[in-house]
Amino acid sequence: MNILAIETATPASSVAIGSDGDVLGSAVNVDRRGHVGFLIPAINFCFGQAGWDPADVDIVAVDIGPGPYTGLRAGIATAEAFAAAVGAPVVTVSSLTVIALRAATGRRRIWPVVDMRRGQFAVAPFRPLPGGVAPDGTPEVIKPHDFRALLEAEGSDSLVVGDWASMPESTWTGLHRVRKGRPRYPSAATLIEIATMKAARGETTDVADVRPLYMREPDVQINWKAFREEDAWPR
Amino acid sequence: MNGPIVLGIETSCDETGVAVLEGMEVRSSVLASQVDIHARYGGVVPEVAARAHVEAIRPLVHQALTQAGVHPDELDAVSVTQGPGLVGALMVGYSFAKSFAYALGKPLYGIDHMEGHLFAPRLAFSGYEPPAVVVLASGGHSQIVHVKAWGEYDVLGGTIDDAAGEAFDKLARFMGLGYPGGPAIDSDSEGGDPTAVQFPRALRDRPFDFSFSGLKTSVVTYLEKAGAAGELPPRADVSASIQEAIVDVIVDKTFNAVKATGVDVVGGGGGVLANRRLRERLAQEAEWRGVGLFIPEPALCTDNGAMIASVAVDKMDQGMPSDPLTGDVMPGLSLG
Numbered sequence: 335m336n337i338l339a340i341e342t343a344t345p346a347s348s349v350a351i352g353s354d355g356d357v358l359g360s361a362v363n364v365d366r367r368g369h370v371g372f373l374i375p376a377i378n379f380c381f382g383q384a385g386w387d388p389a390d391v392d393i394v395a396v397d398i399g400p401g402p403y404t405g406l407r408a409g410i411a412t413a414e415a416f417a418a419a420v421g422a423p424v425v426t427v428s429s430l431t432v433i434a435l436r437a438a439t440g441r442r443r444i445w446p447v448v449d450m451r452r453g454q455f456a457v458a459p460f461r462p463l464p465g466g467v468a469p470d471g472t473p474e475v476i477k478p479h480d481f482r483a484l485l486e487a488e489g490s491d492s493l494v495v496g497d498w499a500s501m502p503e504s505t506w507t508g509l510h511r512v513r514k515g516r517p518r519y520p521s522a523a524t525l526i527e528i529a530t531m532k533a534a535r536g537e538t539t540d541v542a543d544v545r546p547l548y549m550r551e552p553d554v555q556i557n558w559k560a561f562r563e564e565d566a567w568p569r
Numbered sequence: 570m571n572g573p574i575v576l577g578i579e580t581s582c583d584e585t586g587v588a589v590l591e592g593m594e595v596r597s598s599v600l601a602s603q604v605d606i607h608a609r610y611g612g613v614v615p616e617v618a619a620r621a622h623v624e625a626i627r628p629l630v631h632q633a634l635t636q637a638g639v640h641p642d643e644l645d646a647v648s649v650t651q652g653p654g655l656v657g658a659l660m661v662g663y664s665f666a667k668s669f670a671y672a673l674g675k676p677l678y679g680i681d682h683m684e685g686h687l688f689a690p691r692l693a694f695s696g697y698e699p700p701a702v703v704v705l706a707s708g709g710h711s712q713i714v715h716v717k718a719w720g721e722y723d724v725l726g727g728t729i730d731d732a733a734g735e736a737f738d739k740l741a742r743f744m745g746l747g748y749p750g751g752p753a754i755d756s757d758s759e760g761g762d763p764t765a766v767q768f769p770r771a772l773r774d775r776p777f778d779f780s781f782s783g784l785k786t787s788v789v790t791y792l793e794k795a796g797a798a799g800e801l802p803p804r805a806d807v808s809a810s811i812q813e814a815i816v817d818v819i820v821d822k823t824f825n826a827v828k829a830t831g832v833d834v835v836g837g838g839g840g841v842l843a844n845r846r847l848r849e850r851l852a853q854e855a856e857w858r859g860v861g862l863f864i865p866e867p868a869l870c871t872d873n874g875a876m877i878a879s880v881a882v883d884k885m886d887q888g889m890p891s892d893p894l895t896g897d898v899m900p901g902l903s904l905g
């Protein structure tokens with residue numbers, strides 16, 4: 335079973351291809367405005383490494399977020415188009431899960447962090463399992479000081495992974511039971527691993543049902559200051 | 570009819586448009602309009618637009634291919650708007666098109682949205698050939714272009730503040746007429762007297778440029794004064810007078826360009842060209858001056874996928890290269 339994985343939920347974009355759980359090729363680029371220019375050449379590069387054609391892809395795996403929307407949508411549109419063109423089903427994975435799976439800990443509660451910009455972060459707790467992680471609460475989008483309060487309230491040791499370096503240093507002062515670690519960004523190679531397990535369990539999605547995980551309403555600012563709201567004519 | 574079979578995708582602003590062309594023949598053209606969504610906000614909200622595009626694009630591509638009776642393998646190329654436009658909106662269409670083309674092993678053509686508007690009349694008329702003067706007016710752009718040959722453009726002038734469609738939107742909003750403003754003012758003008766109020770026609774000294782900020786100020790001041798004095802004329806008269814002022818400016822500048830260039834072909838594109846009064850006035854003026862007028866049906870004036878594919882068909886005819894795999898959107902792209 336051949337999987338193409340596409341990951342654009344953070345400033346890092348990555349693609350990987352894998353067969354029966356083995357990663358056969360991957361490419362990463364950290365550039366928060368570079369997703370569109372990077373993806374297809376990177377996929378082409380990976381295919382070249384493995385001697386694949388697009389038609390060799392059985393499943394397209396894609397990170398559906400949360401993450402800054404513009405890059406995220408570039409990845410999702412790329413995955414949808416690829417899947418539609420070759421008639422492949424899709425496996426969708428959350429960026430928080432992809433980051434959490436790479437966190438190296440045996441016992442600490444894992445808190446992956448994705449910078450959503452404008453001072454907000456997507457976070458979610460996971461608990462380590464032998465050979466994996468399991469969700470251990472609800473994902474939310476919060477400010478660093480609220481995240482600090484969450485960690486303070488924890489009764490156990492925790493490991494924060496992901497883009498915690500984008501939070502202010504003051505978030506961590508005095509939090510003695512919190513450790514910070516890697517990875518900073520999710521990677522498509524990890525996505526291959528998760529997609530392989532999900533596909534084996536039959537957890538694939540029709541391309542028609544793929545949606546970004548926004549977790550935040552769009553910003554709507556309308557500059558109508560110069561104009562009156564009411565009608566000049568009596569109704 | 571012969572010619573390459575090309576998929577065209579347009580997502581630069583608030584319409585997701587997808588079409589299949591065979592040469593210059595439109596095999597299918599479908600649209601997911603976001604007008605109702607943006608009406609809630611009184612204008613296009615970029616993040617809302619991008620969200621709507623990502624929802625609409627794959628089903629629309631499927632629908633366009635199905636309606637055309639074309640299997641993806643039968644496509645000769647995929648084309649897509651590369652710019653100008655809203656970056657987040659462009660990225661959805663461009664990413665989709667690029668991946669679709671790559672996975673199918675087809676060439677990708679990134680197209681200038683404005684060139685698409687210049688080409689759209691070709692899908693409706695056979696006599697529309699350069700040299701020509703083309704007026705492009707919508708919510709996002711207002712330009713007068715001298716088309717010397719296909720691919721060779723001289724932008725003679727444009728708006729120095731709001732685009733024509735934007736002026737309609739803001740004035741309609743001020744009048745309490747709703748969004749989008751062009752159609753709202755168009756229908757409110759019905760039966761109104763376009764000479765009731767003389768609003769200013771700005772930039773008489775710059776033959777090919779527009780400005781609508783003076784008109785806005787003038788309408789606001791006029792309505793405030795008339796309202797305070799209890800002398801508001803019928804609303805239809807004010808709508809008709811506003812429309813006449815905008816239409817006058819567009820017609821004037823267009824035919825200034827016709828005079829200056831000596832061409833005898835005039836084209837038009839962009840959502841504002843769907844305005845009935847503008848179409849009527851351009852037709853009168855063209856007839857009076859003996860020049861050919863080529864303004865297609867409103868569905869080809871507003872943003873659509875067919876106009877994008879038509880530019881790609883032409884590029885293929887001319888043997889022009891397709892986009893590299895590293896291609897990206899160009900939100901600031903400009904003609905010429």
Ligand SMILES: [Zn+2]
Nearest residue numbers: 686707839872
């Ligand atoms: Zn347009």
